Amino acid sequence: MSQQHSPSGSPLTEAAVATVAAPRRDWWRDAVIYQVYPRSFADSNGDGMGDLEGVRSRLPYLRDLGVDAVWLSPFYASPQADAGYDVADYRAVDPMFGNLLDADALIRDAHELGLRIIVDLVPNHSSDQHEWFRRAVAEGPGSPLRDRYHFRPGKGKNGELPPNDWESIFGGPAWTRVTEPDGTPGEWYLHLFAPEQPDFNWEHPAVGDEFRSILRFWLDMGVDGFRIDVAHGLVKADGLPDLGTHDQLKLLGNDVMPFFDQDGVHEVYRQWRQILDEYSGDRIFVAEAWTPTVERTALYVRPDELHQAFNFQYLGTDWDAKELRTVIDRTLESMRPVGAPATWVLSNHDVTRHATRFANPPGLGTQIRTAGDRALGLRRARAATLLMLALPGSAYVYQGEELGLPDVVDLPDEVRQDPAYFRGEGQDGFRDGCRVPIPWTRAGSSYGFGAGGSWLPQPAGWGDLSVEAQTGVPGSTLELYRSALSARRSQPDLGAGDAVEWLRAPEGVLAFRRGEFVCVANTGGEAVATPAYGRLLLASGEITEADGEAKVPADTTVWWTTG
Incomplete structure (x- = not known):
């Protein structure tokens, strides 16, 4: 006799929300x-x-x-x-x-x-509105505060080119030229992101x-x-x-x-x-x-x-x-x-x-x-x-x-x-x-x-x-x-660790064991048959179990426990 399980069809999945865990190390x-x-x-x-x-x-x-x-x-x-x-x-x-x-x-x-x-x-x-940066710009070339950022003279005859060829993650040059206190075009500062985000000099x-x-x-x-x-x-x-x-x-x-x-x-x-x-x-x-x-x-x-x-x-x-x-x-x-x-x-x-x-x-x-x-x-x-x-x-x-x-x-x-x-x-x-x-x-x-x-x-x-x-x-x-x-907290084999035991599985399927816990994920476009590895804990979609075998639909992950 087969039995169909919905994504929340086991007693565990209908359980009340997880209780607050006591403080613990690591x-x-x-x-x-x-x-x-x-x-x-x-x-x-x-x-x-x-x-x-x-x-x-x-x-x-x-x-x-x-x-x-x-x-x-x-x-x-x-x-x-x-x-x-x-x-x-x-x-x-x-x-x-x-x-x-x-x-x-x-x-x-x-x-x-x-x-x-x-x-x-x-x-x-x-921010370019940080006190350090605002003062660095206001005090002009030679300000000690400019050393806390990456200010550099530009290249070219009149310093009109950026100091190097770096590009901003947001697009365009990673450099912006400031207007000095006397109104003239001056040094450039580095910003790997927006011009409003000058990079600190961690040296x-x-x-x-x-x-x-x-x-x-x-x-x-x-x-x-x-x-x-x-x-x-x-x-x-x-x-x-x-x-x-x-x-x-x-x-x-x-x-x-x-x-x-x-x-x-x-x-x-x-x-x-x-x-x-x-x-x-x-x-x-x-x-x-x-x-x-x-x-x-x-x-x-x-x-x-x-x-x-x-x-x-x-x-x-x-x-x-x-x-x-x-x-x-x-x-x-x-x-x-x-x-x-x-x-x-x-x-x-x-x-x-x-x-x-x-x-x-x-x-x-x-x-x-x-x-x-x-x-x-x-x-x-x-x-x-x-x-x-x-x-x-x-x-x-x-x-x-x-x-x-x-x-x-x-x-x-x-x-x-x-x-x-x-x-x-x-x-x-x-x-x-x-x-x-x-x-x-x-x-x-x-x-x-x-x-x-x-x-x-x-x-x-x-x-x-x-x-x-x-x-x-x-x-x-x-x-x-x-x-x-909730299941993750209640299952001792879930959570911390550094290894999984891979299980044999059809093409397009991931299956692994962690102690008494088994996970099967079908990433393929068709349903597959796998062993029913134990008591069903949870499934992301509807699955069918019969005679020790489970039918796992496409794009579905299932959790079992053998304990």
Whole structure:
């Protein structure tokens, strides 16, 4: 006799939300960390912009979802030229998000709920409105403050050409010429991102002193860790040499560049680690480090440096069993010698949501402008999530992916705010599509985001994907996430670890064992038959079991336990 199981068809998957875990050491080795993009999460005062009080009001939702920690994208004082990644004051909260008292209340409430708080740190560059930079420009050539950035005379007869041929990640030259106090064209300054984001010169001791002080400021506030933005970019090659190619942006992430992944960054992080280790509570560093290989990424997480580094090689892998197995094996093999946990991530604030990436043909990269096949994308996204959460190590969840949100690919040009969009080259500038405020309720002007609309327009039908619409609905994507995170906590063989035992499987299928736990992911376009490895824990789609065999549909992942 056969029995059919829905995605939430076992007693475990119908269980109430996970309970708060007691504090434990090395929690970060198997943590599920939820990224909050503050401006798009929850708006407490009706101005259309999310804020810290809004995040604080939704902390119980995150506890009930079953995550271990919350990573907050920047909320510091900023002109917002790049959504807060241009920081004017690292010790102040931007008024659009609240104030330091709001940050303190958020941290305290999170801790009472058993959640940890990780804040973004932006050490590669500041805002051009940072006091140091404003004074450097105002004081003119020879100002000691210019040494804290990369100011250089230009090339050419009258200094009219940039000092070297580096290109901005956002497109165009990586240099901007200043107007000196006397009104004449003057020196140039380096900015690997927007012109409003001048790069710090980490060879200058004042820069290191300042950031060690900033670390202590937020550690004293009670934060549990830092996500380090552009962790690979702090140190530049001596002499700032020309790169000598006209397709620099195509090389990013594929080759060592004179401005990225220089070996000198590691001394910075060894110093930072000493500070972190002075504090109790098992606090952590997470690196955003785009490197050519996972082996280079592993250098950032040696025992005396950072704790975790994002696995961008995994994020960029297509929904293909062979490709996935290769990157999983390389990741685990690279992390094992340094004793660091692997990390797994499918979406964040800089890439097209994976429900949309997987809705499109493979090979298009991580920034896609077309909606694709929505049903296919969601089916694959759910399956990819269960695969990710089954792997050894730590996982990251981007706000709204637990609702199955797609990218909003049809935003009107006039509402876009991604600075890369206005540069006209470089990154395609369509990151706003993954930053649209998330829906909480079925109805309302902003589907529960806030009382005053939202800073980016939400699509019609957003309410059908809302938290309210999915809560308690068997088989919904939200309940799938809740069930998966509950199972992950209850199964001793899930979470931390550094290896999987691969099982024989049909072409297009990944199957592996971890102790008494078995995961099978069918990335192919047809249903396949596999052994029914034990008691069904969870499935991303409907499966059928009969006589010890399971029929696993296309784009479906299944969890079993043999215990």
